[in-house]
Amino acid sequence: MAKPKLALYWAAACGGCDVAVLDTNEKILEIAAFGDIVFWPIALDFKYHHVRAMEDKSIDLCLFNGAIRSTEQEEIAKLLRAKSKVLVAFGACACFGGIPGLANFTTREEILQRVYKEAPSNSNPEGTLPQVKTKVPEGELDLPDLFESVQTLEQVVPVEYFIPGCPPPSDLIVKVVDLYVTGKMPPVGSIVASDKTCCDECDRVKEEKKVARFYRPHEITTDPKKCLLEQGIICCGPATRGGCGMRCIKANMPCRGCFGPPAGVADQGAKMLSAIASIYQGDTPEAVNKMLDEVVDPAGTFYRFGLPDSMLKRKKVAKVQGK
Amino acid sequence: MSVRFEPRIVGFLCNWCSYSGADLAGTSRLKYPPNIDIIRVMCSGRVDPQFVLKAFQKGADGVLICGCHPGDCHYAEGNYKAARRVPLLKKMLAQMGIEEGRLQLEWVSASEGERFATVVNEMTERVRKLGPYNGNGRQ
């Protein structure tokens, strides 16, 4: 019987998810023995035209990481969707928008202006901006166009599974590979992680959630054994799906939500905001104002990895051109 | 003749105080704009920020949350939670480009029928001036 065909691709990504797959160490040899990897830009030399030549649904499993923010990324997402039996949104960017999703606080125009004209380290005296079509003496060059907004993979094509995390922990990847190889994948549409929150698997000492004030990291030295939230450090554990092994907490850093919202939550940021306001101690208008001063960047902090996946999806702009 | 923009306001009213206050406005035959759609919740502290976002998503131009006056909450602390949640949500909505005035929290007691009518009137006119919501995420 022919070996299953596997593909991995990155859209608006950083390479971390691909490195996480490589970090499965010996498991990668098992994966290579189990299946034929037919497309994986970071590791193998297959080109887009190889993928276009494949028959529909000939790729058994495609792990797609990275968010969608350009015409090329959307095109390849649709291409891989057509060629794949099972398409997995791999990593926080594909699942929720990820860090590139923070671009939904700004606009395409502002990004282009900053990157190509305003940035202090630029040397671009003619103010050249990238163009979709550029004429050169020898012919024409083309580039993809940027969309106004960042989208998750599921907002562009149907997806069978979601593996969250920035990046997904290597042991979770190993677990998923084992499930796939033994035919024991959970129901289609599942987010392959814990059904509970990060708080649930956190082994720090939790007493009562009553916060007198929120601190920024330079304002306090935290006790590594106690709950960070109870000490006044904003930790997104209560509104984040578990399954990551609390790796950030173990490094004494608060959770920032890269596993996305837990089961039953539509908007991670709204839920986290609700939790923060609930546990704050203070019933007077002065206390409320104090809290507002202490939570410096609510939208950025609560939607760190999930802005495109949120209910509002992006900051409202006067005129949205295209997507 | 141009058609005047009629804002759609969703109101989350707490069962014990503000919903009764709204009822009183009704039985007293006080006029208030029909632009508001009222949803009764047990407490203003029950209002999950996701409700507010969903209201905007589904067609609301403004969201009004009404609860008992501080100290009068039927559940003791619920309205204090709302008093913290709503300003923080407003701060976040401002970062998302949503204009000040589209989300409002007001205390209305069971005996304040007139106050309820005034609150709805003011809210409707304020949102009318702001114009249609036109934000993203609109379904």
Added chain:
Amino acid sequence: MAKISIDPITRLEGHGKIEIFLNDEGEVANTYLQIPELRGFEKFCEGRPVEELPRIVPRICGV
């Protein structure tokens, strides 16, 4: 002119494509490297608290 496209470039981190233009003799007339991606870290980091930057900018490159 005849054109050879290498798309995508592989076995490194990042997106790129190379267009090679050949003259009538089949020699390379010119070659262009293009980077077909832009995420905008330079812009969306603005407004974030400074303590969050060490958590955001490593996502520029995960390798």
